[in-house]
């Protein structure tokens with residue numbers, strides 16, 4: 001089966017970059033990314049390619065090359081569905097905030113809306129691909145909805161979870177560790193659909209890296225992969241607290257442990273806590289699924305990864321307060337970095353939001369600098385927590401676009417995102433312009449303790 005037209009529903013952090021790379025690597029395939037968010041689509045179509053709504057190194061160049069040639073962004077969802085042979089569903093699947101499974105289960109309302117719309121609009125057979133991260137067995141629900149139209153259109157459902165990490169999305173998409181495709185391997189139509197998707201990826205991914213499985217394994221592998229990665233971060237963060245009590249250094253411990261080839265060195269960087277839109281949501285979802293099958297021990301085991309992460313964020317903020325003589329009321333605290341990791345403008349579940357909220361509850365005055373996050377986003381993150389009025393957030397938090405300005409006259413600095421530029425700051429000048437004692441809290445192990453202490457900072461770092 002030759003695919004000519006691809007539609008992707010959802011022009012977010014996954015849909016945008018993934019489709020841009022497919023369009024670049026398959027110039028003969030027309031790729032249309034659609035979204036109900038008009039402003040987002042407008043930005044994807046902005047003549048100045050630097051204004052596209054997702055910041056990822058290397059992405060604007062690809063969009064510039066492919067946009068208007070075989071890559072299109074549109075709000076006309078129906079037309080794109082109608083024209084496509086292959087439809088990726090890449091909409092958000094956040095944690096439910098209401099009803100059964102509130103705070104745990106994935107909210108599948110947007111997925112279901114997509115399925116219903118595809119069912120309603122389609123006049124020809126289609127391959128429908130789960131790109132969003134979904135609970136295991138969601139494909140069965142999609143199949144039910146799609147097969148109930150009664151208009152004779154045939155749908156093949158595949159699971160093709162995305163493993164890209166933000167900040168390295170383009171590199172991860174161009175050079176994936178693996179591509180996972182789950183489908184109905186027992187039927188000829190199922191195998192044909194899987195082959196069609198394999199062929200798209202085979203345009204640039206070596207065949208041995210393209211893995212095909214049954215649908216349920218594919219769906220569950222995605223949740224499992226994120227649970228394993230997050231578990232490593234929580235494991236090293238648990239050890240970081242022990243390091244602080246014993247004189248061991250978490251970086252040295254991580255290096256010694258990670259050099260065991262059975263463990264490996266990646267994802268052992270202690271931090272103020274993992275953030276991002278995926279780890280917490282996907283583990284909560286896994287825990288919820290395990291509980292729904294009455295697997296209490298399995299659920300409790302994975303839940304601990306989240307409990308540890310919440311503890312890490314809280315204890316970092318509490319340590320700041322304790323160190324600063326048990327009060328930060330009316331003290332100026334500069335937060336360097338708001339994104340959940342470097343090289344992205346995404347702030348979802350960023351540790352910075354929770355640390356700031358904790359300090360605001362202690363009546364601190366906060367100045368924030370992040371090279372890629374807007375003031376509007378920072379206020380909206382704080383407002384969303386609902387800890388105080390929106391006005392109170394604007395009164396207590398000032399967002400600036402120069403790190404030196406954030407630190408000037410501050411009692412303390414907290415480094416909460418590992419942006420490279422923070423290493424290069426003139427730390428002597430920062431110190432000179434701060435109130436003394438000048439407290440510096442490194443939540444990312446970004447800065448060298450010896451040089452900062454030499455300058456005169458009261459320096460604290462996770463796991464040191």
Ligand SMILES: NC(=O)c1ccc[n+]([C@@H]2O[C@H](COP(=O)([O-])OP(=O)(O)OC[C@H]3O[C@@H](n4cnc5c(N)ncnc54)[C@H](O)[C@@H]3O)[C@@H](O)[C@H]2O)c1
Nearest residue numbers: 010011012013014035036037090091092093110132133162
């Ligand atoms: N962000 C990541 O790094 C990442 C990586 C791998 C997998 N995932 C998974 O991919 C999925 C998408 O994540 P994201 O970060 O791109 O989300 P996102 O919120 O950035 O983008 C989702 C988009 O879908 C749109 N949308 C929702 N319902 C729609 C509908 N019915 N019709 C048209 N558009 C609709 C929204 O307007 C939004 O722009 C999630 O399931 C997530 O778990 C995310």
Ligand SMILES: O=c1ccn([C@@H]2O[C@H](COP(=O)(O)OP(=O)(O)O[C@H]3O[C@H](CO)[C@@H](O)[C@H](O)[C@H]3O)[C@@H](O)[C@H]2O)c(=O)[nH]1
Nearest residue numbers: 162163164165166233267268269271274275276278340341
């Ligand atoms: O050693 C580490 C590694 C990561 N982190 C933090 O963990 C969070 C997540 O980082 P990362 O995994 O690099 O970014 P994400 O974009 O959230 O990517 C994860 O989540 C995606 C969405 O499901 C998956 O596709 C990716 O494979 C998976 O890495 C960030 O806050 C990091 O700062 C640490 O604290 N220490």
